[in-house]
Amino acid sequence: MSLSLVGLALASEGESEGFHAPSPEEFYWPIFGSGDWTFTRPMLMMALSVLILGVLLVTLTKKAAIVPGKGQWMVEQAYDFVRNGIARDIIGSKDFLKYTPLLFSLFTLILLNNLFGIIPPIQYPTMSRIGFPIALTLIVYAVYHIAGMRRKGVGHYLSGMIPKGLPKPIYALIIPLEYATYFIIRPLTLALRLFGNMFAGHMLLLLFIMGGEYMLLHGGPGLKVVSVGSFLMALIFTAFEALIQFLQAYIFTLLAATYISDAISEEH
Amino acid sequence: MSGPLPGEKEGGDERGPTPLERKDAGHPGQTTPPMWDALSYVLAGPLLFGGVAYLLDRWVGTSWLVLPGVLIGMAVSLYTVWVRYGRQ
Incomplete structure (x- = not known):
């Protein structure tokens, strides 16, 4: 108790002069409104990204030509990458076209919002706020479960999740594990992986840039020299x-x- | 990949496949998730069985069940990963 009080006193003392390490509070940027209805910076950026993508994709493909221009070529490359490289290879020839629009939207939306993290003057990855990955994951979650249930029927879909041909007693352990994986852990890891990577990356950049700035502006001559290293690290990690x-x-x-493919595939 | 050549006739079909359709054919799809999705299984076992053990602990009033629960969960996880990814 007394120790934590000392810690508090030290912290409040340090607040006036020392260096502030970046904290999760750096991620909260209200613009207007208050409480649960606050409109925040990532919300604005999400809206902006939808606008940018919409305008870009429509204008660049409006006058689609057989010999594509530069813009059309770039859009086609991105679309080919998702359509052939992801959808067709994973879901297979029979069903992939139906899911390509969803996958292409997901890819472009997430990519642009992630890139916002290093594009000045935005420099804030939207997905570092957990709500955005959760929303996207919920869409994917609903799509693959509903697709599987409609394709196979609920009973067959649920029984298809369990691998066949194992020794009987093991099923007592495997069945709860498989269902926990399919219904809880998979969406959890899907959302957390994206969130965690964007959050940690932004934190790292903040640390190097804020640290460098502090050393340069407030440090002694020695620290001023070292700050060059900090900015260099910020540069390297920006590329990373x-x-x-x-x-x-x-x-x-x-x-x-893969989740969609797994849900609608006939055999296991 | 090895669809009919441009000159070949498709037997019985009123309309042969377009070049795009021919290119799209013959991709079987992939039902095994990529290797690193095994992470979901590795997490699921300890979380599920550790969680159940924790609840059992609180219910029965013991305090030693969580560790065996987590260990059993790890074992089941590894077994499932082997079943899913290693047993071909």
Whole structure:
């Protein structure tokens, strides 16, 4: 008790002058409103991303030509990547076209919102607020379960989740595990993976940039020199983040496709 | 991949497949999730069985069930991962 009081006193003392390490509070950016109905910065960015994507995709493909221009070519590359590289390869020739629009929307939306994390002046990944990955995961969750139930019927769909041909006693343990995985853990990891990567990445960049700024502006001569290293790290990690941001958009889409494929495939 | 060549005639079909349809054919799809989705299984076992053991502990009034629960969960997880990904 007394120790924690000392800690509190130290912390409040440090607040006036010392360096503030970035904390989860850095992620809360209210714009207007209050309480549960606050309109925040990531909400604005999500709306912005939808607007940007909509305008971009419509204008670049409006005058679709057989010999594509630069813009059309880029859109086609992105679409081909999702359509052939993810949807067709994972879901298979028979059913993939039906799910391609969903997967393409997911991929482009997540990618742009992730890239916001390193695009000045936005520099904030929307998906570092847990609500956004949860919303996207709920869509995927509903789609693959409903698709599976409609394809196979509820009973067959549920029994299809259990691997066949194992020794009888093991089923007592396997059955609850499989259902927990399908209904709870999979969506949980899907949402948390995206959220965690974006949150940690943004935190890391904040730390290096804020640390560098503090050392440069408030530190002694020695610290001023060291701050160069901090900014250099920020630069390196920005490039690294670009890779992670693309990868997470890809992984989310790929997993969504595998879950759909798994739900509608006949044999196991 | 090896669809009919452009000159070949499709027997019985009123209309042969378009070049795009031909390109899209023959992809069987993939039913096994990618390797690293095994993470879901690895987490599911300890969480599920550890959680059940914790509830049992509170219900019965014991305090030693969580550790065996988590260990059993890990074992079942590893077994399931082997069944799903290793048994071909």
